[in-house]
Amino acid sequence: MKRSNNPAGTNPARTRREALGLLGGAALLGATSRSVFAQRSDDVLTEALVLRDPDVPAAGNPDGDINIVEWFDYNCPYCRKIAPEIQQVVQDDGKIRLVLKDWPILGEVSKFGARMALAAKYQDKYMAAHEAMIGVSSRLTEPRIRELLSGAGIDMDRLNRDAATNAKAIDTILARNHDQAVAFGFKGTPSFIVGKFRVPGILTMAEFEMVIADARKAKKSN
Numbered sequence: 226m227k228r229s230n231n232p233a234g235t236n237p238a239r240t241r242r243e244a245l246g247l248l249g250g251a252a253l254l255g256a257t258s259r260s261v262f263a264q265r266s267d268d269v270l271t272e273a274l275v276l277r278d279p280d281v282p283a284a285g286n287p288d289g290d291i292n293i294v295e296w297f298d299y300n301c302p303y304c305r306k307i308a309p310e311i312q313q314v315v316q317d318d319g320k321i322r323l324v325l326k327d328w329p330i331l332g333e334v335s336k337f338g339a340r341m342a343l344a345a346k347y348q349d350k351y352m353a354a355h356e357a358m359i360g361v362s363s364r365l366t367e368p369r370i371r372e373l374l375s376g377a378g379i380d381m382d383r384l385n386r387d388a389a390t391n392a393k394a395i396d397t398i399l400a401r402n403h404d405q406a407v408a409f410g411f412k413g414t415p416s417f418i419v420g421k422f423r424v425p426g427i428l429t430m431a432e433f434e435m436v437i438a439d440a441r442k443a444k445k446s447n
Contacts, residue, residue: 270408275418280398282325282351285315289322291440294418296328296406299338299358300365301414303427308359310430318437325355326402328414338370343395344388345379353377420444
């Protein structure tokens with residue numbers, strides 16, 4: 226079955242309500258020392274692999290007390306719509322580390338964009354590539370992606386070389402991101418982990434702030 230980029234299969238307002246309902250349950254789980262993370266070192270859902278995968282780019286405060294992990298697709302309109310709000314929350318809070326998990330589930334162009342973004346990290350330009358692609362309002366194509374990346378100051382000749390040379394490593398990252406999303410039960414993009422809470426849908430800025438506050442309370446209580 227083709228995945229939808231509206232995880233609840235309905236309108237965004239209902240998605241947010243359901244997500245917050247799940248968070249309420251997660252808070253109760255936290256009180257009994259349970260977590261969304263697995264304990265086995267060979268499991269894709271270990272805290273280290275989800276929050277601190279050295280191959281996955283992160284933004285915000287590297288020493289932040291709360292992690293927000295986002296699984297996204299560059300051709301997902303909801304991902305593009307919420308991106309400025311997430312950036313604003315991270316900037317205003319100042320103590321959040323944002324982990325960016327490329328999850329290209331909307332076709333071959335999405336896979337191309339994700340691979341190009343991850344290849345850009347070899348010239349320290351992942352965030353430039355990410356912002357260039359997540360910041361557009363229209364559906365992406367391969368020529369448009371190349372145009373955006375070139376306009377973002379990325380060396381395209383080097384990008385092509387890095388994408389080819391590191392193709393296996395990049396596909397391994399994408400496969401790990403996918404396996405984690407599936408293991409968490411996510412059905413589409415965007416999906417999040419906030420602290421140790423699972424958020425399978427989009428939230429408003431105010432709701433993100435509420436969830437972050439709850440995650441901090443849960444962290445202090447454990």
